[in-house]
Amino acid sequence: MTALTHSPMPAQVGLLAARAIKGTLRNPAQMVFPIVFPLVLLAVNAAGLDAATDLPGFPADSYLDFALAIPFMQGALFAALNGGQDLARDIEGGFLDRLAMTPLSGAALLAGQLGGALFMGLISAVLYLAVGVAFGVGIAAGAGGALVLLLLSLAISSAFACLGTFVALRGGTGEAVQGFFPLFFVLLFLSSAFFPRDLIEHEWFRTIATYNPVSYMVEGIRSLVISGWDGQALAQAFAIALIAIVGFLALSARALRTRLVRT
Amino acid sequence: MTHERAIDVAGLVREFKGGVRAVDGIDLHVAAGEIYGFLGPNGAGKSTTVKVLTTLLPPSGGRATVAGFDVAREGAKVRASIGVALQDVALDPMLTGREHMRLQGGLQGIPRAERARRGAELLDRVGLSDAADRRSKTYSGGMKRRLDLALALLHNPRILFLDEPTTGLDVQSRTALWDEVERLARQEGTTVFLTTQYLEEADVLADRVGIIDRGTIVAEGTPAELKAQVAKPTVEFTPRDAGQCSIAAAALAPFGEPVAARRDGSIAVRLESGADQLADIVRALDHAKIAVAHLALHEPTLDDVFLAKTGRSLEGAADGGTAEEIAPPRRDRVAA
Amino acid sequence: MTAAGTVARTRSVALSVAWRSVHNAFHNPAILLPSVLFPLFFFMAFAGGLSSVQNVPEFDYRSGYTSFQFAFICIQSAAFGGVFTGFAIAGDFEFGFARRLLLAAPNRSGIVAGYMIGAMVRWMFVLAVVFSAALISGMRIDGSLGHLLALLVLALVVSATSTLWAAGIAMRLRTMQAGPVMQMPIFILLFLAPVYVPLHLVAGWVHDVAQLNPFTALLETARGFIAGEPTKVALSAVCLVAMFTLVVGWARGGLHSAERAG
Ligand SMILES: Nc1ncnc2c1ncn2[C@@H]1O[C@H](COP(=O)(O)OP(=O)(O)OP(=O)(O)O)[C@@H](O)[C@H]1O
Ligand SMILES: [Mg+2]
Numbered sequence A: 001m002t003a004l005t006h007s008p009m010p011a012q013v014g015l016l017a018a019r020a021i022k023g024t025l026r027n028p029a030q031m032v033f034p035i036v037f038p039l040v041l042l043a044v045n046a047a048g049l050d051a052a053t054d055l056p057g058f059p060a061d062s063y064l065d066f067a068l069a070i071p072f073m074q075g076a077l078f079a080a081l082n083g084g085q086d087l088a089r090d091i092e093g094g095f096l097d098r099l100a101m102t103p104l105s106g107a108a109l110l111a112g113q114l115g116g117a118l119f120m121g122l123i124s125a126v127l128y129l130a131v132g133v134a135f136g137v138g139i140a141a142g143a144g145g146a147l148v149l150l151l152l153s154l155a156i157s158s159a160f161a162c163l164g165t166f167v168a169l170r171g172g173t174g175e176a177v178q179g180f181f182p183l184f185f186v187l188l189f190l191s192s193a194f195f196p197r198d199l200i201e202h203e204w205f206r207t208i209a210t211y212n213p214v215s216y217m218v219e220g221i222r223s224l225v226i227s228g229w230d231g232q233a234l235a236q237a238f239a240i241a242l243i244a245i246v247g248f249l250a251l252s253a254r255a256l257r258t259r260l261v262r263t
Numbered sequence B: 001m002t003h004e005r006a007i008d009v010a011g012l013v014r015e016f017k018g019g020v021r022a023v024d025g026i027d028l029h030v031a032a033g034e035i036y037g038f039l040g041p042n043g044a045g046k047s048t049t050v051k052v053l054t055t056l057l058p059p060s061g062g063r064a065t066v067a068g069f070d071v072a073r074e075g076a077k078v079r080a081s082i083g084v085a086l087q088d089v090a091l092d093p094m095l096t097g098r099e100h101m102r103l104q105g106g107l108q109g110i111p112r113a114e115r116a117r118r119g120a121e122l123l124d125r126v127g128l129s130d131a132a133d134r135r136s137k138t139y140s141g142g143m144k145r146r147l148d149l150a151l152a153l154l155h156n157p158r159i160l161f162l163d164e165p166t167t168g169l170d171v172q173s174r175t176a177l178w179d180e181v182e183r184l185a186r187q188e189g190t191t192v193f194l195t196t197q198y199l200e201e202a203d204v205l206a207d208r209v210g211i212i213d214r215g216t217i218v219a220e221g222t223p224a225e226l227k228a229q230v231a232k233p234t235v236e237f238t239p240r241d242a243g244q245c246s247i248a249a250a251a252l253a254p255f256g257e258p259v260a261a262r263r264d265g266s267i268a269v270r271l272e273s274g275a276d277q278l279a280d281i282v283r284a285l286d287h288a289k290i291a292v293a294h295l296a297l298h299e300p301t302l303d304d305v306f307l308a309k310t311g312r313s314l315e316g317a318a319d320g321g322t323a324e325e326i327a328p329p330r331r332d333r334v335a336a
Numbered sequence C: 001m002t003a004a005g006t007v008a009r010t011r012s013v014a015l016s017v018a019w020r021s022v023h024n025a026f027h028n029p030a031i032l033l034p035s036v037l038f039p040l041f042f043f044m045a046f047a048g049g050l051s052s053v054q055n056v057p058e059f060d061y062r063s064g065y066t067s068f069q070f071a072f073i074c075i076q077s078a079a080f081g082g083v084f085t086g087f088a089i090a091g092d093f094e095f096g097f098a099r100r101l102l103l104a105a106p107n108r109s110g111i112v113a114g115y116m117i118g119a120m121v122r123w124m125f126v127l128a129v130v131f132s133a134a135l136i137s138g139m140r141i142d143g144s145l146g147h148l149l150a151l152l153v154l155a156l157v158v159s160a161t162s163t164l165w166a167a168g169i170a171m172r173l174r175t176m177q178a179g180p181v182m183q184m185p186i187f188i189l190l191f192l193a194p195v196y197v198p199l200h201l202v203a204g205w206v207h208d209v210a211q212l213n214p215f216t217a218l219l220e221t222a223r224g225f226i227a228g229e230p231t232k233v234a235l236s237a238v239c240l241v242a243m244f245t246l247v248v249g250w251a252r253g254g255l256h257s258a259e260r261a262g
Helices: A009-026 A028-048 A050-054 A063-067 A069-093 A095-101 A106-134 A142-171 A174-189 A203-211 A213-227 A231-262 B046-053 B075-081 B097-107 B112-125 B141-153 B171-188 B199-205 B223-230 B242-255 B275-287 B302-310 C003-027 C029-049 C051-055 C065-094 C097-104 C109-136 C145-173 C176-191 C204-212 C214-227 C233-261
Strands: B005-015 B021-031 B035-039 B061-066 B082-085 B159-163 B191-196 B208-213 B216-221 B234-239 B267-270 B292-298
Touching: A009 A028, A009 A069, A009 A106, A028 A050, A028 A063, A028 A069, A028 A106, A028 C176, A028 C204, A050 A063, A050 C051, A063 A069, A063 A213, A069 A095, A069 A106, A069 A142, A069 A174, A069 A213, A095 A231, A106 A142, A106 A231, A142 A174, A142 A213, A142 A231, A174 C029, A203 C029, A213 A231, B005 B046, B005 B191, B021 B046, B021 B061, B021 B191, B021 B208, B021 B216, B035 B046, B035 B171, B035 B199, B046 B061, B046 B159, B046 B191, B075 B082, B082 B141, B097 B112, B097 B141, B097 C003, B097 C097, B112 B141, B141 B159, B141 B171, B159 B171, B171 B191, B171 B199, B191 B199, B199 B302, B208 B223, B208 B302, B216 B223, B216 B302, B223 B302, B234 B242, B234 B275, B242 B267, B242 B275, B275 B292, C003 C029, C003 C065, C003 C097, C003 C109, C029 C051, C029 C065, C029 C109, C051 C065, C065 C097, C065 C109, C065 C145, C065 C176, C065 C214, C097 C109, C097 C233, C109 C145, C109 C233, C145 C176, C145 C214, C145 C233, C176 C214, C214 C233
Parallel strands: B035 B191, B035 B208, B082 B159, B159 B191
Antiparallel strands: B005 B021, B005 B061, B208 B216, B234 B267, B234 B292
């Protein structure tokens, strides 16, 4: 703790992130489900919906190529959930109060907390990419595209992690974060993640998917896999992720201030 | 059908995984209509005994019948005859008091028409009428215990098992519960098997007491018998004239050996053959022309019994009068 | 006690336990909402978002994609309803309430039967909600009332089966933490069946696995009833009877384990 008080801000962030990452690594069971579950779902969906690639206008030859973007999104969701729950645990267990006694800046606290979530997001993203390639998915945008894909999925993980952080700070309990989780999934399922938007038959569904920002995040990742360099798709995806990061970070900072004042 | 013996236990053993013999070969008999107090410190095996007798746990050895039915082989018949309030209340936080009664009525197969009436009557008897329509999660600890008791009584069981029923109750609720247990036993002839850590409770309430320690019964009998067995009453006597002390001591010598007195200027004697000798003592003192300022008879307590049987004190060592009562701290003893 | 008396008492116990299960669900949104919203949401996402897949030439189901998915949601919600009840059973054992039931019931199988009935009643409420949503969204039903009743019976048996499966685990482990152990196998069985398209359109290894999965037959039969073209009814019946028999034994073992542990 004393080391922390005299350190400059980057060191503070490093210490807190290291703590978050260690917490994650120390409980490997916590990592298995979030990483395996999306892969199982991918396998099942790839087999179940492969027939859809026969539809005229379907943008990929294999549903696996098309759906590879989904695990990245789910990995980001789980990272956000875990990060949010860790933070909620700190709040419930009083660790946050202890940190509040130190001259630690709020920004460092948030960045450190996010570090843990991002670490997990990155690990799972690399894994999904490797599994995809191993099962014959070609990255249309090439090796550089794969790098951008990891970068984009990191940005998306950050966006959701900021949301998770905000929920944890506002709600202050693990249940509040857990209760939010289904909403993340609703956002994913009511997007263009499982079907190309222009092939969705039902008008109401297409409308929801069009207004759902998750659609654009998925489409950004997908464009790198199935169509190569698509400037517009990438720009939209990065823009939405960045807006979400900035917005939720600002909200989190405010929530953190009230929480530190209140407690 | 009436049974001479409501509960009959012979060589009962219950061993848990890992070799803990929580009940290690106990024998006990409870007559119909009797209140039996099962007394023992934490971890003695009281709750385990209750669970075996109420068919919640199968015995690992020995035999036990309740209401004439074997607990291991005739569980259903045993359950139909007994009411049970366990140490940890078994309530559903989502149900109200009234809904609990309704559920219990159904579980016990009480005719539908009778359920509501009996439920309301019992809620009233345990003083929960006002809270009857609130969820049990809003009840205080004492209210939960009282609801648990009411549920145990719903089907008019002939034998009632109460595992530490007064733990956590305030003085008033405790006295009310004692009255209710007495009423059930005396007026309705219910047999009551009651475990307790409180000496006073066993002493006041129980017709007979069994003292269990580390899975075995170390003493059994009526409270008076038990006390008489181990510790004889002492008589303590203060002469009006302090100079008469030695004469008085000589006069009392035939009745028993002298012991340390509690008051200054007094002499105390442990009576060899019990309190019956009191009249003779008075006569002897009169005969020696000794004027009495104060005469007291000290009955032994159940704690003296426990101490004599186990070498340890049941209650906090601080209460003890003699040095030997300061028991070595026990692993499983929790400060009351 | 006479034999008839025992039967009456066991029934009374079962009905009381079922009453509590239903009562608690309807008085506690935290229990009821997930069990209604999850199926409703899956139905919405699948029937709404994936319907184009029925335009694939070999997609040969005549009643439309909404019906195709309704049949799946029917089975899925029945199976998951049983698992949700399993969570509740585990909680009852973990927090001691189950002792009240164990102490009162002359025949303790009645307790398990009660949980099972409760799960079925709760599921029927879920079904009513999803069915209404399906009708509103224009589901086509080509089967007769008889076919629909047959579908109802099929799903009810699925609900009972999954309840007994989950109860067997709940009574062995007696902690709410056992939740994933109840849920995972059911989840895997359900999704290694033809969820999105008919079996012959499922690709790769999932196709091979799905061919051996009893839920494949159940799904095909359920879809057949809605289309008015009963399919593989005998096979499904055999699967159901076999699975039900297995889980009865499984649940009985669980009950014994709980009885031994007190
Ligand atoms: N399920 C179990 N598994 C293993 N050991 C157990 C189990 N239940 C009880 N025991 C052990 O058996 C012994 C007797 O426990 P029991 O609950 O019968 O004591 P008790 O006399 O009721 O104590 P208390 O006054 O604390 O309620 C203890 O050592 C306890 O640890
Ligand atoms: Mg006890």
